[in-house]
Amino acid sequence: MRLELRGITKRFGALVANDHIDLVVQPGEIHSLLGENGAGKSTLMNVLYGLYQADEGEILLDDVVQNFSGPGDAMGAGIGMVHQHFMLVPVFTVAENVMLGHEQTRGGGRLDLEAARAQVREISARFGFHVDPDALVEDLPVGVQQRVEIIKALSRNADVLIFDEPTAVLTPQETDELMVIMRQLRDEGSAIVFITHKLREVREVADRITVIRHGKVVGEARPTASDGELASLMVGRSVELTVHKEAPTLHDNSLKVADLVVTSESGTVVVDDVSFEVRGGEVLVIAGVQGNGQTELTEALIGLQGDVSGSITLDGQELVGRSVRQILDAGVGFVPEDRNLDGLIGEFTVAENLMLDRSDGPPFVKRGALQLAYRDQFAGEKVAEFDVRTQGITTPVGRLSGGNQQKVVLARELSRELRLFVAAQPTRGVDVGSIEFIHKRIVATRDAGVPVVVVSTELDEAVALADRIMVMYRGTVVGIVPADTPRDVLGLMMAGISAENAKGDAA
Template sequence: MNTVSNPTAARVRLGAHGVTRRFGTLIANDTVDFSALAGTIHAIVGGNGAGKSTLMRILQGMDRPDAGTVIVNDQPATLNGPADAFDKGIGMVHQEFMLVPGLTLLENLVLAREPVKGLGLIDRDKALGAARALEKEAGVTLDWDMLVDDAPVHVRQIVEILRLLYRGADVLILDEPTAVLAPSQIRELIALLKRLRDDGRTILFISHKLDEVMGVSDDITVIRAGRVIRSMKTSETTKAELAELMIGEILHETSARPGQQGKSVLVAENLSADDSRGVAKLKSANFTVHAGEIVAIAGVSGNGQDELIGAVTGLIAARGGSVSLSGNDISKLPLPARRARGLAYLSPDRAAEGLCLEASIAENAIVGHHRRSAFVSAGILKLGQIAAHAEKLLDAYSVKRASSDLPISSLSGGNQQRVAIARELDGNPDILVACQPTRGVDIRGIAFIHQCLLEYRDRGGAVLLVSEELNEIITLADRIIVLYNGELRGELHRGDGDIELIGRMMLGEAA
């Protein structure tokens, strides 16, 4: 196991001085200064397009600044790629984990750094000894023989962290590390990070969850429009002040208000579905979504949410059961036919599934609706009417763009999501299936999207919401259905439960 020599001797373990990075006329980082002190947890917060990702790429050696310098151990440093950063003790845990399927947790831990014995064979006992030592240091216990495919998401995350430690990293960059965790798992992660900090490690914590930022960090740097707005001690600020610094104005939180339940719109009976490997992931689910209500599905990632949504929308074939929409059986219909009958679908993956990044903003705003009689005549598209409608729709949802003819990839993630939700709510569908509607969206965008969902519900729309953000679920949902291990384990009404209760149910504990 590699170690970094005396990492706490330097006051500034990792930082930036005057870092500027341009992409054409866009200035992603503008003379950025910040200092993460050795043995501290330093949070980096900012909205979409603030420049956080560019700065992290520079700190990891994946990109080079046009001006300014990275600071490592109080000294200017040039990072010639991630391997060079790693040699200086800097590692990153990405949102999308890098573990290799089909291998055990132990094999993933030592992959490419395996200890060997005679004849070049892997010394498993030595590898397991290193794993146990890391376990003890981190205060965790793992089944190292478990396949990564079978490991819960929080266990995979712990292995990612330990793998960096095994390779000698004492600076850990964590990008939205709590996005897919239950509350108790978040507490365990925060406790782990604090133990690592107390052992002298330095942690950069990138997150939009301000409650967690306030609870875990020692210092905070706020970035807006590529510039550092302020760096401060966590003890010297508040969540409200952070939110204002991030967006440049006071943000009022979405107020929870109950819906008025109407007729049943979507009914699932004994719905079952398998994953891509043929493993049963959704088991005999029964639920109803009414007009005028938001029903949320709460569960730790990987407990059957993808299969439930796939079976409801027609993206995957259900193994059993039925789905009806406004009294009509749609179980055998593909997604386009279900759309034609009043189902709208907001994909959790806007880049790969929800949008066509190469197409224009306007085209993305009307695709799926382009066959309306107002937009087509004798098979020929009425481009003028389409353009006018798209402009009206984009304005209504406050989509910031230089031109609607530009590729939608030119927009920030939050504005892309505004286009997607504008398109899905256009025409007032009977039901909106909204999956991770605020994923990758900053706090201003989150507030806007929440308001859109509530206003649609108040017009009589039905919403089936799948989210990994429990605060979002509690704010929006009239009813909460908890999914654990493919089974619906309980139902709560607005005001019946708090985050802790829902979190326990998500882990299979009785309500």
């Protein structure tokens, strides 16, 4: 089935998320929609899938104009969508999830689960999925859950398949398996729209590439285009994608974590007996698929977790049991993984956000009075130094782009005397140009002799920034390895295989 979008425009108040976008996807083609977070990719696909209604433009399937009032209409017309965050019911079986929303019944109005099971088996056999129709979804690995999403779409006779950032929660091996599945679907005649911001993936699997920037199509490319060419299209200028750093010069100052256990409010152990050391002058990157204890570990370092045992010492000084304020005052800089929830106050100005964790004393407050002149001078200097693109220091930070918001967080955390710097997902939702800048600042902090801990689910970023990589799986440390460890070994470690066994399996 041939898909065509003509002049699709979608507005949210004054914001034009999609601006007269044209797109054609042919049967038997993987067409990648490439762009930064916030470029308008997902909005466009939500229009195609019937979740949003376009303000202008047309959707055509085999040259016939479609009018979708909801996802049911889109699915009925042969469009399926595999969402970044799976739309599955964890306590249902695979078969129950597949039939949900278009249930078949037999005598007496009973659900025909056997028909759903047969459908799962047939599609699994066709594509080599090896999915048990009676397995509970909550018991399945993430990669298999994604296959269930694909089976759902195929069970409804989807001829056009939308994959929305499908690799965000996958290990490298699972990503490779997904690429094989996408090629299989293409070879069977499906028209595939692959939404991503990862240059490596788009070059590996796409037949054609359309680049979107600020809601507009800014160019088309072939997968033979270089990463630099694609990045320039995404950002609108040339970008340096390589992280340049010298070999580390190690210092005696260090962060030492010993026998750390973090227990959640529900009583689940989410960080299980973790030990490691980071010396001054090196970057330790904590890698792994999201949800394996990395978040709780970094929150424990900064004092945000309540039930913690073990030891966290910074230059011999114990941090466990201290308040967040005391840990910050001990010289710890912290970039949280969700800047909007934990790093910024959107209604506050840029200047106010730049002094958020330093508002209890000099130099911003003296004798109970806010030093407005100093605050504004400081804010102006940091906006210039960190290249924050804003109309001014009095602009509410919530109006800035994701990349510029992250620069505000970095400027605040790096603008004091640091003994430890912790950055969780420092480039999430950030444009390629800002990623370049953020990486340089992280390396500069390391070169100043500060121990640096970075959490990243982006394997390319982990390898580029790290001096050593610590891989976590289900709350435990699988291993700590050099940064030049092969990607396939790291991928196996992210699936829970020890470093020694992973090296043997990858050989």
